[in-house]
Amino acid sequence: MTAIKLKPIHERVVAIIGASSGIGRETARKFAQKGAKLAVSARSESGLASLVDEIAQMGGEAIAITADVSDFEQVRAIADKTVLHYGRLDTWVHLAATGLVAPFEKTTPEEFKRVIDVNLMGQVYGAMAALPYIKREGRGELIHVTSVEARRSLPLQSAYSAAKHGVEGFLESLRVELMKEGMPISVTNIMPAVINTPFYNKAKTKLGVQPSGVPPYYQPSLVAEAILYVAEHPTRDFIVGDVGRILDLLQKLSPQLLDTALQLTIPGQHTNKPKSEDDANNLYEPIDGYNKAEGDFGHLAIPSLSDWIIKNNPFA
Numbered sequence: 617m618t619a620i621k622l623k624p625i626h627e628r629v630v631a632i633i634g635a636s637s638g639i640g641r642e643t644a645r646k647f648a649q650k651g652a653k654l655a656v657s658a659r660s661e662s663g664l665a666s667l668v669d670e671i672a673q674m675g676g677e678a679i680a681i682t683a684d685v686s687d688f689e690q691v692r693a694i695a696d697k698t699v700l701h702y703g704r705l706d707t708w709v710h711l712a713a714t715g716l717v718a719p720f721e722k723t724t725p726e727e728f729k730r731v732i733d734v735n736l737m738g739q740v741y742g743a744m745a746a747l748p749y750i751k752r753e754g755r756g757e758l759i760h761v762t763s764v765e766a767r768r769s770l771p772l773q774s775a776y777s778a779a780k781h782g783v784e785g786f787l788e789s790l791r792v793e794l795m796k797e798g799m800p801i802s803v804t805n806i807m808p809a810v811i812n813t814p815f816y817n818k819a820k821t822k823l824g825v826q827p828s829g830v831p832p833y834y835q836p837s838l839v840a841e842a843i844l845y846v847a848e849h850p851t852r853d854f855i856v857g858d859v860g861r862i863l864d865l866l867q868k869l870s871p872q873l874l875d876t877a878l879q880l881t882i883p884g885q886h887t888n889k890p891k892s893e894d895d896a897n898n899l900y901e902p903i904d905g906y907n908k909a910e911g912d913f914g915h916l917a918i919p920s921l922s923d924w925i926i927k928n929n930p931f932a
Contacts, residue, residue, distance in 0.1 A: 620755065620800045620801070620802045621755070622706075622707075622848070622850065623706055623755070625647065625650040625651065625847060625848065626650055626651030628652045628707050629652070629653045629654075629703075629705050629707070630652045630654050630706065630707040630708075630709060631656075631694060631698050631705060631707070631708050631709065632644050632654060632655070632656050632657070632709045633657045633658070633685060633694065633709065633710045633738075633742055634685075634710070634711035634712030634713060635656035635657060635658050635663075635664065635667060635711070636656075636658035636667060636902075636906075636907060637660070637663055637814050637906045637907060637908060638811070638813030638814055638815060638909055639711055639761065639811060639836045639840060639909070640656075640709075640712070641663070641667055641907075641909045642836045642837055642839075642840040642909040643711070643843050643844075644656050644667055645670070645674070645840075645909075646840045646841070646843075647847075648671045648678065649676070650844070651676075652707075653678075653702055654671065654678035654679070655680075655681055655694065655698035655702070656668065656678050656679070656681070657680070657712075658683075658712065659684050659898075659901070660682075660903075660904070660907070662904055662907060663902075663906070663907040664680035664681075664682065667680070667907070679698075681694045685710075685734055685737075685738030685739075685741060686734050686737060687741075688744070688745075691738065691741040691742055691744075691745045692741070692744075694745065695708075695745040695746050699749050704749065704753055705746060705749040705750060705756070706756045706757070707756060707757045707758075707847060708746035708750065708757070708759065709759045709761070710739050710742040710743075710758075710759070710761065711761040712738050713734060713776075713815070714734045714735065714818075714819070714820075714898055714899050715731070715773075715776055715815055715819030715827075715899075716730075716731050716775055716820045716822075717819050717820070717823060717827035717885060718772060718820075718821060718822035718823065719772060719822065720774045722822045723774065723775060723822075727775065727820070727899065730899055730900065731775035731776055731779055731899075732775065732778065735776060735779035735783070736782040736783055739760050739783045740786055742758075742760070743758055743760075743786075743790060746758060747801075750801055751799060751801070755800040755801065756802075757802040757803075757804070757847060758787075758802070758803045758804070759802075759806060759843055759846060759847065760787055760806065761843070762784060762806065762807050763776070763777075763807055763808060764807045764808065764855055764857070764860035764863055764864060765777040765781075766780040766783060766784040766805065767807065767855075767863070767867055768863050768866075768867040768874065770830070770878060770881060771878060771879070771881065771882050772823070772827075780807075784805055790803060791803040791852070802846075802850035802851075804850070804851050804853070804854060805852070805853045806839065806842055806843060806846065807854065807855045807856065807860060807864075808834070808839045808855075808856040808860065809855070809857030809858075810830055810831065810857070811833060811838075811856075811857075812833040812912075812914050812916070812917050813836050813910065813911045814906035814908065814910075814911045815829075816828055816913075817911060817912065818897060818906060819897060819898070820893060820897035820898075820899040821893065823886055823891075824891070825887050825889055825890055826889040826891040827885050827886070828884065828913070829885070830884045830885060831884065831916045832917065832918045833916045833917040834857045834920055835914070835917045837909070838856055838857065838920060838923060839856050841923075842856045842923065842927075845926075845927050854926075856920070857920045857922075858921060858922050858923075
């Protein structure tokens, strides 16, 4: 992977999928600050419009393309419109996701499938749509943002964890195929720990209260910085957050011990704020009011020493 030489960021056209809020929004800002030309996509028209305006005020250039990633034709249209507008596509950053926080026995088949359609099939569709254009350029990059749950599932998030595991398996297969072809295309799996975004405000839940991640949190800027890092330093996998790396290590050392420990996280995924399963959520449709990167848990956010070490390693 390190032998792949990519264009400088200021010379790239970058598509960011899932850009209206959270990590995607912060990532778009950072790419714009480095001079990339952007196509930003999500289901929320208002979120995309405010982001494009923000980027323009920074002196950057971005177009908005509304799409639901569970529909392949809509995803293909993102790539088509990006190339129609800019003439090429260099980097595809796929973050779009939806959430359901509920015991498995309270999850319907339709809900489970919807999470898979967005969080797994959406990522697959993204690569399918982007690869022909990236190959045409002769080099480029696929950056897929999953979760540390691609390595270790959490209780109350069976559909979400299943989707993230699926993306990791898909990317491993695709990466080897591209290597065999001799294509200089970097394929990266970014796996964040718990991040302070509006995800927990927007997720559907059957807990009776608004869900929470399991503290500590990390700020979305930490993930955006990791995405920018791998965009300049082709990397196979990048776990974001000290806790994510610890979780991955414990899963390798003793999954059974971790099973026992993770039972304790179930109460931690509950807040005291009432929320019914019929309250506004983004499982099937976008919801307004969250055109921002950060969520409600900034007071629980901490820095990550291991991220700093990796990104500042003089021997890398």
